[in-house]
Amino acid sequence: MVFRINLNNSLSTPKNITHLNIGEHAFIAAFSNGFIACKLMAMGLLPGSEIILVRKAPFGGACYIRAKQHYVVLRNKEAEHVILDSEVSK
Amino acid sequence: MYPDLDMTQTKKIALLGNPNSGKSSLFNQLTGLRQKVGNFPGVTVERKSGYAKLKEDTEVLIVDLPGTYSLYPTSADERIAVNALLDKGNKDYPDLIIYIADVTNLERHLLLLTQVVDLGFPLLVALNMNDVAEEQHLQCDAIKLSEELNLEVVKINGRTGAGLEVLKEKISQLLSQDQWERVSDFYTLIPQEQMIVEEVRHLLPTRNDYHALLLVHHLSWLGFLTEDEKQNIQNIRDKHAFHPINNQLDEIMNRYKKFSPILPRILNRSYTTAKTLTDKVDAVLTHKIIGPFIFFMLMFFVFQAIFSWSALPMDYIDESFAMLSVSLQRALPVNLFTRLLTEGLIPGISGILVFVPQITILFLLITLLEEVGYMSRAVFMFDSIMQKFGLNGRSIVSLISGGACAIPAIMSTRTISNWKERLTTIMVTPLISCSARIPVFAILIGFVMPSYKIGFFNAQGLVFMGLYLFGVVAALTAAFVFKKVLKTEEYSFLMLELPEYRQPHWKNVFYTVYDKVRSFVFGAGKIILIISLILWFLASFGPPKMMKMASDVATIESSLLHYDAQQTALYVASKKLEFSYAGYAGRFIEPVIKPLGFDWKIGIALITSFAAREVFVGTISTLYSIGRDADNLTIRQKLQQEKNNEGKPVFTSAVSLSLILFYLLAMQCMSTLATVYRETRSWKWPAIQFVYMTGAAYLVSLLVYQLLK
Structure with missing residues (x-):
């Protein structure tokens, strides 16, 4: 497992959770906010973790994702800080 | 018989684990009905503690610490757990920790585990085998896990209580040991942290390096540090250009790197993606x-x-x-x-x-x-x-x-x-609008809206619905105002785990x-x-002379009017209420409530309604000598006949609507205020609630009455 954290926001239009279609898989590449990174990593979502966007909240505003055995919901403004890769970074 | 009993203090054992790890089930299993729920000092987070019997002669105090994902807390309740572990003077500072890990999410549960191990607490792991694991035939080699972690691991089932006896046995064993010999080795401090920690440990007593490091991280909210200590640690932080979030991230990742390879060796298979x-x-x-x-x-x-x-x-x-x-x-x-x-x-x-x-x-x-x-x-x-x-x-x-x-x-x-x-x-x-408002609405609604049908709908029913909607709108509006007014340092986030x-x-x-x-x-x-x-x-006492006079006059008046015994009793009761302290209070507030269309009799009802809103009906019945058993219709008919000094009806539609809206908005429930006091641990919030709700009620009723009269 490779850990890569990128705390600066200067990546060119990186894909994040809010860009996923429902049912789409992706791998967490990095986090662009330290607080959110710490919280999500403590909850078991690590760089390299595979996630699926399960669904969006009925009235918008939040995403429901699944990673391994975790089911986690996060607001869009938090989901934007989870940078994704379509494959595991080597 | 027990020579040591006086010498040994009751040992404190903390239950620690992630949210949804089965902590409260284990707590209930260990303590049963011998638990006490209080609050952690200064905050409204519940503190659950209780005694558990380990053996015939050993009792321990179990404290259920709030669930947290790591020793880097993100909410008030998580901070309580961390604070209890960092402050030696804290009343929940444990002698031993039972760490609850859930087998279905073991990888994540190991993060906090390795952190508390590094804090140097005597600790044993309760591995909770939950239903989901069972369903998925997920198995975990507890013996191997115990070897890998160099810790006692006991399989338990929080639901059935299986494994509890073994757990208690192991707790007794650990408690009887004088020395906790377990090297903290999950995280090696980086050179910068080493230097900082060394300086901090010269300043104040700490358990070990990792304990000192956490003090450096959390100094801003740790209540037990003095201002001087905080300032000194802050200076050390500044000197070494310490960046808490970066260090925290590195620490978390290094921990995962260290323990993640263990998992394939102890679980029978990896997680299912099915x-x-x-x-x-x-x-x-x-x-x-x-x-x-x-x-x-x-x-x-x-x-x-x-x-x-x-x-x-x-x-x-x-x-x-x-x-x-x-x-x-x-x-x-x-x-x-x-x-x-x-x-x-x-x-x-x-x-x-x-x-x-x-x-x-x-x-x-x-x-x-x-x-x-x-x-x-x-x-x-x-x-x-x-x-x-x-x-x-x-x-x-x-x-x-x-x-x-x-x-x-x-x-x-x-x-x-x-x-x-x-x-x-x-x-x-x-x-x-709660159920206690219904009787009040039911009596008064007839004065506002006559009973007829609009299409399929009953007109009074529509008004009723309108009143409920009005309550909802009022609540959301008030919430919006509080959102703008209340200040908090707490960062609002969701990032919530959905349990299975x-x-x-x-x-x-x-x-x-x-x-x-x-x-x-x-x-x-x-x-x-x-x-x-x-x-x-x-409501029962007044100035003795006045009460006596009121009662005498009422009795004489009754006999002049040829009332029977029951009518006389009702009439006397109404006159006595008039001259009770509540009656005086009603007349005292009359000038204030007059602009809303209320007379002093309604004033008395407003005061007694503070016991509960539905008391309005009883008070009004007594005041107008209607009798306690009267149904709504009788009360309404009586009220309809009620005339004021000028000979006009008291309960006009303007007065009634104003009164309904007052009951809808005003804070007239002492039980609710008492509950708010209990929940917020301060009289400040019930006081604000009373003032803002009653104030809003006053304004709305004033507006409605003045427009409609």
Whole structure:
């Protein structure tokens, strides 16, 4: 497992959770906010973790994702800080 | 027999683990009914503790620390857990930690475990084998895990209690050891941290390097550090250009790197990516359209249940106490003590117990929904809407329950972890029309809207609905204002784990409900009893001379009017109420309420309604000598005939609507205020609530009356 954290926001239009279609898989590449990174990593979502966007909240505003055995919901403004890769970074 | 008994203090054992790890089940298994729920000092997070018997002669105190994901807390309740482990002077500072790890999410649960191991606490791991693991045939080699971690690992099942005896045995063994020999080796401090920690450890006593490092991280909110100590540590931080978030990230990642390779060696297989039961259920329950629909159906059911299931027991409680009063009145000599007992104390206690059915039913249903894992789904669905009003997804449950009774609704806000969102929910919930307003509305609505049909609809029914909607709008508006006014340092975030659906654990449900009822009866109940005694005194006593005169005059007037005995009694009672202290208070406030269209008699009713809104009916009946048993129709007819000094009817539509709106908005429920006091641990919030709600009621009633009169 490779850990890569990128705390600066200067990546060119990186894909994040809010860009996923429902049912789409992706791998967490990095986090662009330290607080959110710490919280999500403590909850078991690590760089390299595979996630699926399960669904969006009925009235918008939040995403429901699944990673391994975790089911986690996060607001869009938090989901934007989870940078994704379509494959595991080597 | 036990020579050591006096020498050994009771040992403190902390239960620690992630949220949803089965901590509370284990706590209930260990302590049973010998648990105490209080609050952690200074905050409103519940502190659960209780005694557990390890062996015949050994008792230990178990403290259930709030669940946290790591020693880097992100909310007030997580901070409590961390604070208890960092402060040697803290009353929850443990002698030993039982770390609960759930086998289905073992990787994540190991993070916090390695952190507390590094803090140097004697510790053993309770590996919770939950239903989901069983279902998926997930197996874990506890012996191997124990070897890998160099810690005792005991398999338990929080639900059945399996493994509990072994766990207790191991606890006894660990407690009897003098020395805890376990090298902390999950994290090696980086050179910068080494230098900082070295300087800090010269400044103040610390358990070990990692303990010192955490003090450096958390100094801003650790209450036990003095200002000087904080300043000194801050200086050291500045000197070494310490960046907490970066270091925290590196630490977390290094820990995962260290323990993640263990997992394949101890679990029989990796996690399944196949659709689980939870996936299937959530496809329906969190569906875009069906999800909210099911939620409202469920809430409708909860609402109905509170209403209909509680009616019978409430009547029973009411009648039993009334009968008790009556029979005591007959049996005891007529004196002050008897009156205090039968007119003050017994109705006061009855007024507390009468809420018990509603509280029990609401918490039974809410705890069930929480236990199966549904509640966090509701939070997910409604978070964005509630956010706009400064509320939390969970607030919607409280608001809806408020339609039955604000007391259990306010108690149910304990599940909201963000203090500001919780406080806002507490402050606005009583604006939702509760069941106690119904009798008042029912009597007065006829004066506002005559009974006829508009198409299929009953006109009065429409007004009724309008009143409920008005309450909802008022609550959301107030929430919006509180959102703008209240300040908080707490960062608002969701990042919430949805637990997997599971069968409710009945023991947990029972303890939760038992706990809520008990805390209402003994917490808020005390205040309710005191206020109801004061109100009884005010309505039953007045200046002795005036009371005597009022009673004499009424008796003479009755005989002149040829009243029979019952009419005379009613008339005397009404005149006595007029000249009681409450009557004086009613006349005293008359100038203030006159612009709303209320006379002093309504003033008396407003004052006594503070005991509970439905008291309005009883007070009005007494004032107008209607008699306690009269039905709504009789009362309404009587009120219709009521004329003021100028010979005009008192209850015009303007007065009635003004009065209805006053009852809708004003804070007239001492039980709710007592509950708010209990939940916020301060009189400040009930005071603000009383002022803002009653103030809004005054303004709205003023406006309506002045426009309509």
